[in-house]
Amino acid sequence: MSTIEHEIQQQHFSSHKQKAILNIIFTANWLRSQQLQLFKSYGISPEQFNVLRILRGQKGKAIGVNGIQERMLDKNSNASRLVDKLIEKQFVERKSCANDRRQVEVFITNKGLSLLAELDEQIMAADDKYIQLDAAESELLNTLLDKLRT
Amino acid sequence: MSTIEHEIQQQHFSSHKQKAILNIIFTANWLRSQQLQLFKSYGISPEQFNVLRILRGQKGKAIGVNGIQERMLDKNSNASRLVDKLIEKQFVERKSCANDRRQVEVFITNKGLSLLAELDEQIMAADDKYIQLDAAESELLNTLLDKLRT
DNA sequence: CAAATATATATGTATATACATTTATTGTGC
DNA sequence: GCACAATAAATGTATATACATATATATTTG
Numbered sequence: 568m569s570t571i572e573h574e575i576q577q578q579h580f581s582s583h584k585q586k587a588i589l590n591i592i593f594t595a596n597w598l599r600s601q602q603l604q605l606f607k608s609y610g611i612s613p614e615q616f617n618v619l620r621i622l623r624g625q626k627g628k629a630i631g632v633n634g635i636q637e638r639m640l641d642k643n644s645n646a647s648r649l650v651d652k653l654i655e656k657q658f659v660e661r662k663s664c665a666n667d668r669r670q671v672e673v674f675i676t677n678k679g680l681s682l683l684a685e686l687d688e689q690i691m692a693a694d695d696k697y698i699q700l701d702a703a704e705s706e707l708l709n710t711l712l713d714k715l716r717t
Numbered sequence: 718m719s720t721i722e723h724e725i726q727q728q729h730f731s732s733h734k735q736k737a738i739l740n741i742i743f744t745a746n747w748l749r750s751q752q753l754q755l756f757k758s759y760g761i762s763p764e765q766f767n768v769l770r771i772l773r774g775q776k777g778k779a780i781g782v783n784g785i786q787e788r789m790l791d792k793n794s795n796a797s798r799l800v801d802k803l804i805e806k807q808f809v810e811r812k813s814c815a816n817d818r819r820q821v822e823v824f825i826t827n828k829g830l831s832l833l834a835e836l837d838e839q840i841m842a843a844d845d846k847y848i849q850l851d852a853a854e855s856e857l858l859n860t861l862l863d864k865l866r867t
Numbered sequence: 868c869a870a871a872t873a874t875a876t877a878t879g880t881a882t883a884t885a886c887a888t889t890t891a892t893t894g895t896g897c
Numbered sequence: 898g899c900a901c902a903a904t905a906a907a908t909g910t911a912t913a914t915a916c917a918t919a920t921a922t923a924t925t926t927g
Contacts, residue, residue: 576788577788583859584844586855587850587855590858590862593790594741594862594865595741596791597866598741598742599742600793607916614883624727632906633905638727640746641743641746641884644884645884645907647907647908648882649883667905668892668893669891669893669906670904670905691735694735694738698738699864699867700861700864700865702732703733705732705733705734706733708737708858708865709736711850711854712721712740712741714854715848717719749884750885757885757886764913765912791914793915793916794913794914797877798877798878798913799913814875817875818923819876819922820874820922821876
């Protein structure tokens with residue numbers, strides 16, 4: 568019994584669409600909670616982890632704070648400060664850009680890559696375990712979410 | 718083109734499931750962003766709005782801070798402080814409980830009900846407009862999300 | 868009944884988001 | 898070239914979450 572009705576103790580919704588909105592928000596919070604413990608044990612937040620993955624995805628190619636922001640899951644986040652936190656922990660480096668001195672170029676360090684290699688694997692293993700969807704259902708879910716935002 | 722691939726500029730995902738996780742989190746943030754402007758014009762946050770709706774749902778029946786927390790979309794939120802903010806704005810009242818003096822009973826005021834009546838209608842109208850799912854698709858989405866968390 | 872335990876709520880602190888503003892630099896029109 | 902707008906990033910401040918701890922009251926147990 569993990570219906571949204573049960574989870575938020577609400578029996579009536581004005582429409583399936585309104586219910587879906589609450590369900591998406593609730594499920595996103597639930598997902599975050601599931602992952603938090605693991606993140607915490609590595610001294611990093613889900614948002615910082617997201618930034619690290621973006622940087623790894625660059626494969627050494629230069630990216631600025633703006634580029635990170637555009638690729639983030641939350642477009643209203645504040646990449647500048649997240650990068651600060653990651654620099655403190657030596658997971659990323661900041662280099663000033665020669666061509667355009669307004670820009671900075673952000674790179675993931677070897678220490679950052681090591682962390683990701685380990686944490687990423689554990690997060691994915693955990694996800695696979697507690698997310699009760701098969702590939703076809705996941706694909707359908709992606710289709711619906713993409714359509715929702717069209 | 719509002720596929721998640723495009724939105725976060727990432728072409729490769731390790732599985733449909735992993736992609737779905739990012740899609741849910743991204744979509745929840747997107748939904749929040751869509752609603753924020755409207756909330757802001759009424760001097761309230763989405764989380765405070767959620768608390769007000771919970772209180773309205775009580776139809777005058779007493780509920781404590783704990784009960785609010787259990788019904789919230791984010792179980793890790795902090796109902797106590799959200800109630801504080803709502804009291805400042807006179808949208809809710811706090812009464813000490815006679816039977817159990819540890820508890821407080823929280824009620825929505827007429828001012829709070831008026832706000833909800835107006836804002837709720839506008840939020841739902843806006844949602845209907847920018848959420849591109851029909852009732853059947855919404856129902857399917859709810860089924861998938863409920864299953865995911867099983 | 869007193870001491871220990873449990874419960875309801877509040878509070879302290881670190882992190883993150885929302886949004887306006889600031890600072891530094893670059894590009895453009897005249 | 899210079900004033901002015903545009904851009905990249907950083908910063909200030911309010912709100913919210915995550916989690917540990919504190920405070921008050923209630924319940925249980927010896």
